[in-house]
Amino acid sequence: MERRLSTTTQSFEKLRINGCIYVDKTRYINELMNLGDQFFLSRPRRFGKSLFISTLEAFFLGKKDLFRGLDIEKTENAKGEEAWTEFPVVSFYLSGGEFSSRNGLRDRLNATLNECIKKYDLTGNYSVEGETLAVRFYNLISNLYHKMGKRQVVVLVDEYDNPLLKADSIEMETANRQLYKEFFGVLKDQDQYLKFVFFTGVTKFSKVSIFSDLNQLKDISLLDQFSGICGFSEEEMTSTYGPEIHELALAQGMSDQECLAELRKMYDGYHFSKNADGVYNPYSLINAFADKDFNNYWFESATPGFLIKKLQESSFTPEDFADGVEATVDEIRDYRTDNSNPVPLFYQSGYLTIDRYNRRFRSLELKFPNVEVKYGFLNSLIPYVFGRRDDDKPSRGQRSDKNRCRFF
DSSP: OOOBOOSSOOOHHHHHHTTBOOOOOTHHHHHHHHHOSEEEEEOOTTSSHHHHHHHHHHHHTTOGGGGTTSHHHHHHHTTGGGTTOOOOEEEEEOSSSOOSSTTHHHHHHHHHHHHHHHHTTOOGGGOOOOSSHHHHHHHHHHHHHHHTTSOOEEEEEESTTHHHHTOSSHHHHHHHHHHHHHHHGGGGGOGGGEEEEEEEESOOBTTSHHHHTOTTOEEOTTOGGGTTSSSBOHHHHHHHSHHHHHHHHHHTTOOHHHHHHHHHHHHOOBOOSSSOOOBBOHHHHHHHHHHTSOOOHHHHTOOOHHHHHHHHHSOOOHHHHHHOEEEEHHHHHOBOTTOOOOHHHHHHHTSSEEEEEETTTTEEEEEOOSHHHHHHIIIIIHHHHOOSOGGGSOOHHHHHHHHTOOBO
């Protein structure tokens, strides 16, 4: 039987229907539900966030057949009559779209509401009309709950921060923040109608009211328990992609063990908590298997403009990042646009990863995770960011003071 790789699909349903290879992450659904019901997860781009949101969507829609043979099938079937219950789901996929225009974010949110109104036929007694977008969202949730037999609503938000990062001016970013405050702020008062809420993003904006007003969202980004929720562990890679590893080795004239060593060097090394084992970049790994070659796939998929801009505004040099930097846990957990230190954004974006944890000072030593990132950074970002004359650069001590970051 032909083994099918997919380098582009982020739909769990499409992957399963088409018989594509899937690394089973469904056990994390049970772990999340045992821990609570409202969460936030930060991970770099192209690391599997959208696929996990899509997996949650299929699960809460009760699509049992898609989960055949996966971890969650056993635990769900053990529930008896309560197994595979269908809940109303409202999903906001924000990874793509035009968010620099005045009404870009508003139009996207409104389109999602309209899709749900049509899907669940919310008309007549279940009308969700309202004077503002926030009121429409509030009415949508409460009316879904009542129309679906008092089944609580699931709200999934993928790449919430994309409209903020893509805003081409401070005014547009401020406008999008204010819209978020009004729109998602309604979740605070609707706990009785909500079954499960899950937000993902690259960054966690500390001043966005999603996280100041919605303090019930539990941030799982740095928890050991969920360090492997995105990305592939070594065991997951070898047990799932054994034939692909062998074919890649043959194509490169290597033994399987030599191939594994090269894969580790190129794509492993991401640590998303203080004590967890490393994980591989899934996007690069699957592309390497598909092409039977070792390339810098993650960098070729585009370098975010917001990161280039942030680095251009900073006073860091290539040597600073090559040697490694240090930041506190609080600094890398939250992102502030007025913070001149680019290190937290570099970590959240996946260009730096946790190397060691200093328990005494609650600080993290951050380094490049692997060869792909290190040399991709040196070859791709430096021409944009560090095109300054050496005599324009401040001294090393000045950089450390300004950015509140020391080097090691």
